[in-house]
Amino acid sequence: MRALIVLVSVSLSVLLTACSNPRQEVTVQLANDVLLPAHQQWRDSNAALVDAVEAYCTAPQASVGDLETAFYQAQSRWSHLQPLMVGPLSEGNRSWQVQFWPDKRNMVVRQTESLLDETDSLTGEQLEKASVVVQGLTAFEYVLFDQSVALAEKHDRYCPLLTGIARHQLALSESVLALWNEPGGMLAQLRDFPNERYATADEGLAAILRTQITGVDVLKKKLGTPMGRLNQGVAQPYQAEAWRSRQSIENLQASLQGAQAVWERVRSLVSDAALVKDIDQAYADVANQLAALPAPLMELVQAPQHSETLTTLYAALDNLENRQQTELARNLNIQIGFNANDGD
Amino acid sequence: MPLTRRKLLGAGAAMAGLAALGGWSLWTGTAGESPLLLSARNDDDGQHYAVGYYLNGKRAFATPVPERCHAVARHPFLPVALYVGRRPARESYLIDLRDGRLLQTLHSQPDRHFYGHAVFHARGEWLYTTENDTREPGRGVLGRYQLDRAALQLVHDGEATTHGVGPHELAWMPDGESLVIGNGGIRTEGGSREEMNLGAMAPSLVIMSRHGELISKETLADAQSSIRHLDVAADGTVITGQQYHGPAYNSVPLLAIKRPGEAYQPFPVSRTQLAMMDQYTASIAIHSEQRQVAMTAPRGNRFFIWDLDSGDTLLDAPMSDCAGVGAVPGGFAVTSGQGKCRYYDSRTAEVQSQWLELPGGWWDNHLWLS
CATH class of the missing domain: 1.20.1420.20 (M75 peptidase, HXXE motif)
Incomplete structure (x- = not known):
């Protein structure tokens, strides 16, 4: 729910000088040219991860190389985004859904295996209800790279999870992107001042x-x-x-x-x-x-x-x-x- | 506990005859029409201040003080207030609200430090503070001080237990004789802010007489939720705000309510809103006339207003490092550690926001409005 903002502190002089305010210009440039593109690239890397998982899991003989490459890219885009995630991604515990780090007690392994033991073939709905520990890239990385998993021999056990995580990441990134792009959203809040979030x-x-x-x-x-x-x-x-x-x-x-x-x-x-x-x-x-x-x-x-x-x-x-x-x-x-x- | 100006005017008028400094008439002579906001504040260089600003932006005073303060206890009718040192402070500052003059540096007793909160009794003679017994770290102490009205000095008179560990905010129940206290449940040693018992916390909500007798003591399900800040409605409804010390990704209640005659229990807040609070609540203010409760969540950069009775959300809005909140006619005033302060008019379902012409940033966790 949003407050109706009464722009009482905006004077005509502020409006006239806004366009020549270097700080405002830099802020708008950052939003348009750095922050938003970083969120879009993160979203795109998640879309590519979904494609790669689906390709790998529907072709049992497929090489895991393409999937690893897509994972590296998604992880890299997320890393790039972390110093830039002002606004929606930093709120509402969303970033925990992307990555579970630090994992001091090896919870990713225990909870991933426990979840898979409890379900015959994990559904997206079940993953949505599960802990953030198993929803993100850290659990994906465990399945893909940990030698104890032997993914190639256990597609049936692990593919539903990999698919679910990739789709969850894509949905999460699309929802965050929507919060940036919607009318009055984060992009507008870094462009038009004052607004619901920032006075200046x-x-x-x-x-x-x-x-x-x-x-x-x-x-x-x-x-x-x-x-x-x-x-x-x-x-x-x-x-x-x-x-x-x-x-x-x-x-x-x-x-x-x-x-x-x-x-x-x-x-x-x-x-x-x-x-x-x-x-x-x-x-x-x-x-x-x-x-x-x-x-x-x-x-x-x-x-x-x-x-x-x-x-x-x-x-x-x-x-x-x-x-x-x-x-x-x-x-x-x-x-x-x-x-x-x-x-x- | 923040009061509306209307409530304070009532209390002040009733007690005017007791005023040693000329009482209420003198106070209203300096107050003007705009509510006065009292708070601790810093400047860009890290200097600490006890400040008073009218909500119209006019500065009443800004007095440099050695220690960072936390909350403010306004005297019920004299133009003085105690700016309470932030834990583990051993000093608090009694300030003359007419000119900001430092009347007294109140030192904590040996083996005690302040926890940042205090209240004056309605008759104006006694002040109560939450303190730590550093010989037995975390043992909650209710410090009692008597105001020497002639000299305008607080004198330590005694103490009682808060019946719990690590007490933080305290407020008067409607009878004016019993106190509700949030015992945060965390042990810290003298001179330190480091938590010693996060695996064995013992938070509790205590109602006790100001003389020390325990009336009730209740707990929440999650022992890692430190009960810290609270406010009391005119009908005795208590709302508390918690700070969760468990894993950051967990979802646990961060607000709780004790309605008169009922058990202390979580206040209904959605999981989405809980996630936006980042496990940390800072200030609670109840607007008794409008039956609303407001809360700041500075780590989540989020400010909320709910209907006190139905729990319906009236406002869920971003606000950078929102800090103190207090009830004012029509709604709430909110300060910020990082940005401009705001007034929210919550008289109608369409809550309206207005920037206040107060200096931006560096406002500390709590405010007192009168």
């Missing part, structure tokens, strides 16, 4: 930046958790995101590119040339180090000779986060968080 373009821009900075913080967690930073330095390889598909580093790269797409648009608003140079360099440092990693993350964290490399990468991510969270936020006069992050 500044509030919209701040929300985008907060999401992006949170996304960079999540990158630190995705690297730091398997490194053992939360576990007295004892490596946790099976806590790495996407360890089964060995795509942890590729996912980090996709997320970094998503975050950087925001920075590329925001850069013009920053008044401090030295800060712009520093943040550009911070992105380049992280990207270069990620590109130079020689093996999957779950292997690197277990190899002492790579410890220093990972520690340096973590420091580079930390530097990027700090530059944006403190210096960039201050320069743009953007609040990063208050009650939501530090309430009571």
